[in-house]
Amino acid sequence: MCVDKVTRRSLLLGAAASAAVVAAPAMPAQAAPHRHGLQDLTHVVSPSFPAFEPGEEPSSRVATSIPDDGYYMREWTILEHFGTHVDAPAHFTAGGRTSEELTLAELITPAVVIDIARRAAHEPDTTVSVADLVAYERRYDRIPRDASVLMFSGWAAKAGDVAAYRGTDSAGGLHFPGFSADACEWLLTKRRIRALGVDTLSIDPGVSEDFATHLALTGADRYGVENLAHLDRMPRHGATLTVGLIPYRDGSGGQARVFSSW
Numbered sequence: 530m531c532v533d534k535v536t537r538r539s540l541l542l543g544a545a546a547s548a549a550v551v552a553a554p555a556m557p558a559q560a561a562p563h564r565h566g567l568q569d570l571t572h573v574v575s576p577s578f579p580a581f582e583p584g585e586e587p588s589s590r591v592a593t594s595i596p597d598d599g600y601y602m603r604e605w606t607i608l609e610h611f612g613t614h615v616d617a618p619a620h621f622t623a624g625g626r627t628s629e630e631l632t633l634a635e636l637i638t639p640a641v642v643i644d645i646a647r648r649a650a651h652e653p654d655t656t657v658s659v660a661d662l663v664a665y666e667r668r669y670d671r672i673p674r675d676a677s678v679l680m681f682s683g684w685a686a687k688a689g690d691v692a693a694y695r696g697t698d699s700a701g702g703l704h705f706p707g708f709s710a711d712a713c714e715w716l717l718t719k720r721r722i723r724a725l726g727v728d729t730l731s732i733d734p735g736v737s738e739d740f741a742t743h744l745a746l747t748g749a750d751r752y753g754v755e756n757l758a759h760l761d762r763m764p765r766h767g768a769t770l771t772v773g774l775i776p777y778r779d780g781s782g783g784q785a786r787v788f789s790s791w
Contacts, residue, residue, distance in 0.1 A: 566764075570757045570787040571613040572688060574605075578612055578756075579694040581730050587611055609782045615774045616732070616753040620781040621743045628780030631752060638723050639676040640770035640789055641665070642760055646683035649706045653696050654736050655682075656709035662716065669766040672720045677770045679726040681760035682706040688758070696735050703735030710741035717749045726754035726770070726787075754787060763789040 572578055580586045587607035595601050609628075610616065618625030643665055648655050657680050662672070672678060684705055687693040696704030708725055713732075716722045725732045725746055732753040733742045746753055754772060773786040 564791075566789075566791050568759055568762045568789045570759055570763070570770075570789060571785070572685070572756055572758050574607070574612045574784060577691075579688060579691040579730065580608075580611060581695075585611065607784070609777060609780055609784070610755075612784055613754070613756045613758065613787055614784050615772060615782045616743065616747065616755065617780060617782045618747040618750050618752060619779075620747055621740065622747040622750075625747055626750065627777075628774060628783045629776035629778055631774060631776075635723055635752070636772040636774055638770050639673040640679060640726075640763070640768045641669070641672050641676055642679045642681050642763060642765045642768075644681045644761075644765065645706060646681055646761075649682040649684070653704040653706065654734055655706050656734050657707070657712045658709050659712050659715045662712055665765075672716070672722065674721045675723045676720070677724040677726055677754070677772075678716055678720075678722055679754075679757065679760055679770070680706065680708060680728065682728055683761070685728040685756075685758045685760070688756075695730065703730070705729040705731075705735040707734035707737065708732050708742045709734075710745055713742045713745045717745065717751065722751065724752050724754060724770075724772075726757050728757045728760050729755070731755060752782075754785065757787060764791050767791055 576586045576588060585608055587605055589603050589605045592604040593600055593602045615628065617628045617631060619627045643657050643661055645655060645657060645661060666672060684694065698704060706729055707727060713725065732746065732755060733740050743753065768789045768791040770787065770789050775783040775785065777783045
């Protein structure tokens with residue numbers, strides 16, 4: 530009797546195991562683990578970093594030292610628009626919001642990267658165009674509302690050479706990529722973006738004389754981020770940008786620690 534029960538139980542367990550073996554191949558394949566990352570996009574603040582105009586470089590000195598004072602501290606003299614920094618709306622728009630008025634919800638945004646590095650390598654005056662944005666969406670996805678749209682031109686690699694980074698010609702003119710005013714307007718009206726970012730000295734191209742992109746962006750109460758680094762190391766779509774802007778009182782902008790996460 531016991532033998533019969535054990536036999537029947539064994540048969541049932543064996544049948545279940547066989548069914549599991551047969552069913553196993555039909556189960557969906559396990560998805561690859563989602564890759565996460567964190568990338569600093571900030572240049573180190575240093576007097577050797579290229580300024581928009583010669584003479585705008587910061588200076589610093591040792592204010593206190595451990596041997597003399599018991600603690601170490603430096604004093605800096607620096608413009609708000611040097612190094613990796615933010616252009617607040619007030620920078621180009623009278624009555625626009627200043628640095629301390631930008632909120633965390635505005636400074637932590639979805640991010641997309643528009644890659645024009647191949648073209649910029651032989652066309653330093655090129656700009657991100659509407660066609661570039663349309664091509665991006667065809668390849669990746671729709672640019673999210675309230676996103677920061679970042680231009681990767683490869684220019685950050687030139688930051689160690691002031692003349693190359695500024696693209697200075699024999700007459701002192703500047704040559705580096707930026708966003709076209711048309712692309713900026715398209716992003717503002719069609720995608721309702723929050724910010725533009727570039728790996729150059731300005732969201733306008735170096736040859737610009739009217740700063741039309743700055744005027745359009747800040748006039749729409751949006752901000753820009755300039756002199757970004759390492760944009761090639763973050764995903765083209767799906768990252769989050771965090772802009773750690775220093776909230777200067779009445780600031781037209783200011784230095785920021787900027788990073789992406791995904």
